[in-house]
Amino acid sequence: MNQHTQTCFETSYDKTLTIVIPVFNEQDVLPEFYRRISNVLNSISMYSEILFINDGSWDSSLNVLNQLKTNDQRVAIIDLSRNFGKEIALTAGLDYAAGDIVVVIDADLQDPPELIPDLINGIKSGYDVVYAQRHSRAGETSLKKFTAAVFYRIIQKLGRTTLPADTGDFRALSRRAVNALKEIREQHRFMKGLFSWIGFPQKSIGYERDARYAGNTKFNYWRLWNFSLEGITSHSSAPLKVATYIGFLIALAAFLYAIFVLVKTLLFGDPVKGYPSLAILILFLGGVQLIFIGMIGEYLGRTYNESKRRPLYFINKFYSSSLFNKVQAEKHS
Ligand code: UDP
Ligand code: MG
Numbered sequence: 001m002n003q004h005t006q007t008c009f010e011t012s013y014d015k016t017l018t019i020v021i022p023v024f025n026e027q028d029v030l031p032e033f034y035r036r037i038s039n040v041l042n043s044i045s046m047y048s049e050i051l052f053i054n055d056g057s058w059d060s061s062l063n064v065l066n067q068l069k070t071n072d073q074r075v076a077i078i079d080l081s082r083n084f085g086k087e088i089a090l091t092a093g094l095d096y097a098a099g100d101i102v103v104v105i106d107a108d109l110q111d112p113p114e115l116i117p118d119l120i121n122g123i124k125s126g127y128d129v130v131y132a133q134r135h136s137r138a139g140e141t142s143l144k145k146f147t148a149a150v151f152y153r154i155i156q157k158l159g160r161t162t163l164p165a166d167t168g169d170f171r172a173l174s175r176r177a178v179n180a181l182k183e184i185r186e187q188h189r190f191m192k193g194l195f196s197w198i199g200f201p202q203k204s205i206g207y208e209r210d211a212r213y214a215g216n217t218k219f220n221y222w223r224l225w226n227f228s229l230e231g232i233t234s235h236s237s238a239p240l241k242v243a244t245y246i247g248f249l250i251a252l253a254a255f256l257y258a259i260f261v262l263v264k265t266l267l268f269g270d271p272v273k274g275y276p277s278l279a280i281l282i283l284f285l286g287g288v289q290l291i292f293i294g295m296i297g298e299y300l301g302r303t304y305n306e307s308k309r310r311p312l313y314f315i316n317k318f319y320s321s322s323l324f325n326k327v328q329a330e331k332h333s
Contacts, residue, residue, distance in 0.1 A: 016047045016049075016323055017044075017049070017099045017100070017102075017103065017120065018048070018049050018051050018098055018099030018102045018103070019037060019041075019048065019103045020053070020090065020093035020094065020097055020102055020104045020105070021033070021051065021053065021093070021105055021106070022055055022086050022089035022090055022093065022107065023052050023055060023057060023065070023089075023107045024054075024055040024057055024061075024083060024089070024218055025059045025215065025218070026057070026061050026107040026108065027059045027063075027064050027215075028213075028215050029107055029109060029213050029215055030061060030065065031064065031068075032109065033107050033113075034050070034068050037050060037105075037113045037116075038050075038072070040113045040114055040116050040117065041074070043117070044120065046101075047323055048074055048099065048323065049074050049075070049076050049097075049321035049322070050074050050075050050076065050321070051077075051078065051093055051097055052075070052076070052077050052107075053077075053078045053092050054080060055080055055083050055085070055088075055089040056080055056083030056084065062077075065077050069319055073321065073322040074322065076321035076323075077317075077319040078092050078093065078096055079317045080092060080313055080314065080316060082314075084312075084313050086218075087189045087190065088189070088313050089313075090104060090191050091189065091191075091312055092315070094173075094178055094182060095182060096318070096324070098328075099175075099323065100175045101120055101124075101175070102172070102173045102178050103116055103119060103120070103171070103173075104169050104170065104172075104173070106168065108212045108213055108215065109213035110168075110213075111209070112208075115132055115170075115207050118130075119132065119171065119172035119205060120172055122172060122205065123172050123173070127174070127202060128173065128174040128176060128201055129172070129174070129196075129198075129201075129202040130172045130202070130203050130204075130205060131203075131205070132168070132170040132171060132204070132205055132207050133164060133166055133205065133206050134166050134167070134206075134207060135166075135208050135209075144224075147221075148166075151228050151231070152165040153165075154232065155228075155231055155232055155235065155236075158235070158238040163193060163196055167192065168192075169191055169195075171195065173195075176200070177198060180198040180200070181194060184197075185312065186234070186306060187305045188233075188234045188302050188305065188306070189234065190227075190235060192231070193234065193235045197235075229298065233299060233302060239295050239298075240295065240299065242295075243292035247288070247292070250284075254281070261274075
């Protein structure tokens with residue numbers, strides 16, 4: 001009819017469910033994760049699939065997953081061609097999810113699968129995104145808790161879309177929310193930001209965050225720092241404005257200082273002094289300029305990457321679930 005039909009989503013019905021789990025070197029956790037998610041799925045009567053995305057693991061995660069798959073028709077596996085990072089792994093999962101409701105959850109059991117029925121009820125009562133908001137972060141160092149808190153406060157202040165504090169990616173999505181997310185194809189993606197960017201009615205449910213069941217976190221501080229940069233630069237251009245303001249302040253200070261020097265010279269003559277202050281000024285300005293060139297570089301680099309329009313990921317092999325097959329068959333009939 002017109003161009004707008006593409007982005008006009010209808011409210012979905014809610015009979016089928018996909019659980020999306022990004023997996024990167026989680027061989028020790030997967031059996032226990034599967035046991036718990038399986039119990040939860042057995043307790044809710046929905047036709048469901050458990051979609052694991054193997055994000056280039058180099059341990060035996062893929063073998064473990066294949067084993068699970070041979071015993072359970074609900075299991076689906078996307079085996080990515082290499083490690084693309086959690087955000088891209090999630091994207092692949094959302095692309096291939098066949099369910100009317102999609103739940104995103106970490107493999108390490110930090111997000112309790114037992115909360116899933118509550119999340120799903122939220123979707124069934126008309127919300128499009130129901131996210132789990134943690135009250136505590138067991139097993140995480142106070143430094144990590146502190147840095148996480150600071151990051152959320154900063155991004156809250158900078159961005160135009162509000163990002164709920166203390167939420168991971170653990171959440172349930174309606175079909176129209178998933179379809180909306182599938183239209184966003186940017187390379188530099190910060191899923192948490194995108195989840196709230198799409199809008200639609202959203203709601204939170206509180207829970208206690210557990211410690212990792214086994215294995216180690218895949219995010220060291222360097223990776224978290226880069227992740228924060230991604231979050232900030234892909235959701236706000238405010239840092240670029242900071243450059244303007246600081247530049248303005250420094251120029252003003254320099255101007256006042258120049259007047260001071262002028263007056264001083266007129267009144268008291270000019271005994272040759274002031275090399276130290278000169279050196280300080282030059283170094284200071286040089287430093288400030290480098291900082292802001294770097295800041296512009298961050299954005300420029302991202303623009304460059306987006307402009308290449310590469311596909312977001314490649315799939316080595318896709319092992320479908322019975323739900324996926326059924327949905328495909330219905331589409332083609
Ligand atoms: N993960 C991934 N690709 C990566 C890093 C992590 O798919 O490059 C997955 C990981 O297997 C887990 C989830 O993302 O299911 C969260 O990772 P992790 O627990 O290490 O992060 P944290 O909870 O410490 O933020
Ligand atoms: Mg974790």
